[in-house]
Amino acid sequence: MLAGKRILLIIGGGIAAFKSLELIRRLREQGATVTPVLTRAAEEFVTPLSASALAAEKVYRDLFDLTDEAEMGHIELSRAADLIVVAPATADLMARMAGGLANDLATTLLLATDKPVLIAPAMNVRMWEHPATQRNLATLLGDGIAIIGPNEGDMACGEYGPGRMAEPDEIVGAVSGALAQGPLAGRHVLVTSGPTHEPIDPVRYIANRSSGAQGTAIARALAARGAHVTFVTGPADVPPPAGVDVIRVATAAEMLEAVQQALPADCAVFAAAVADWRVSTASASKIKKKKGALPVLEFAENPDILAHVAGMKRGRPALVVGFAAETDDVAANATAKRLRKGCDWIVANDVSPETGIMGGDENAVTLITPDGSDDWPRMSKDQVANRLAGLIAEALG
Ligand code: CTP
Secondary structure (H helix, E strand, C coil), rough: CCCCCCCEEECCCCCCCCHHHHHHHHHHCCCEEEEEECCCCCHHHHCHHHHHHHHCCEECCCCCHHHHHCCCCCCHHHHHHCCEEEECCCCHHHHHHHHHHCCCCCHHHHCCCCCEEEEEEEHHHHHHHHHHHHHHHHHHHCCCCCCCCCCEEEECCCCEEEEECCCCCHHHHHHHHHCCCCCCCEEEEEEEEEEEEEEEEEEEEECCCCCHHHHHHHHHHHHHHEEEHHHHHHCCCCCCCCCEEEEEECCHHHHHHHHHCCCCCCCCEEECCCCCEEEECCCCCCCCCCCCCCCCCCCCEEECCHHHHHCCCCCCEEEEEEEEEECHHHHHHHHHHHHHHHHEEEEECCCCHCCCCCCCEEECEEEEEEEEEEEECCCCCHHHHHHHHHHHHHHHH
């Protein structure tokens, strides 16, 4: 996803700096070259040697090193990158950036650059909520600086609230977004994927055979075209793609909640195989085996996430795409399903066991739109995903 991209990673002096070492690894896994810059305070938390070993690049620490003629100048260093990432961006670093200071190598590079900048703030919750930090944040956003996080959670200092640095994977997603080019750049697309698990008791659940492969391929294809993708996934067999915001859920109710949180979006693709029913008599403790007495499960209907979003009066995505897993009369059933659910397009597929589609690498789909239906030849799930992502990009213009 980031092949050939050069990232200048400024590591600030906060406890979250240890996560920036993992970030270097993740960025390199995606093909990026990472040049680390450490502030003096950062060196109290991570060593230049660790950063340099993980990046396989020289680490820059001192402004006056760069005045040596043999060295790359600070102007050159600040512009050789495609993107500057500041992680962790401490309260102090944000204040110096907002004030336009250039009193060390990190701030000099940030002032000298003409490249996009992404910050991942990390600090104590009270420091984050302080009016001074919020003022600096507003200035930085006004200057066009992109931000990821901070997340809410337990803090190293023992307090709870917003201030935790975004996780390395989330930062990689934001980096891809900041560098995104392609027909879907600037668009937000929501994708649901995978099966849901509906609990019977704490150790047992009802599931289905969805591997999450098709939804994952679609999310990857959309991200590759520059979309910012929120990927809401049930417990799938395949790992989520890189460069997307991943929200993991287990049940249909959790999936609906995550989808509502992720909206608004320009387009939503519902590739998840959502359980139609949950066990209404689910037990909070493990159901014990009793001789001669078989358990009886009662069911309740799950919310229909696709129908809910397709029917939204306000804030409905411009394009809502559903899937129809069928075993009989595929096109006819899927055409009726499109109307019943109120979505714009339906991708229908035959999931009869003999097709090997569920859990397999290939898919044979029929795309149903208001204009009619189009049978696509059997192809890999990646090819289906690319073709669909191309059509989505066209439709969103
Ligand atoms: N879907 C959903 N929420 C549900 C059930 C289904 O969002 N509770 C979505 C799926 O992600 C898919 C589409 O609805 O995009 C159709 O799913 P499918 O299982 O084929 O349809 P059902 O509504 O379950 O109809 P049936 O089982 O009767 O074929």
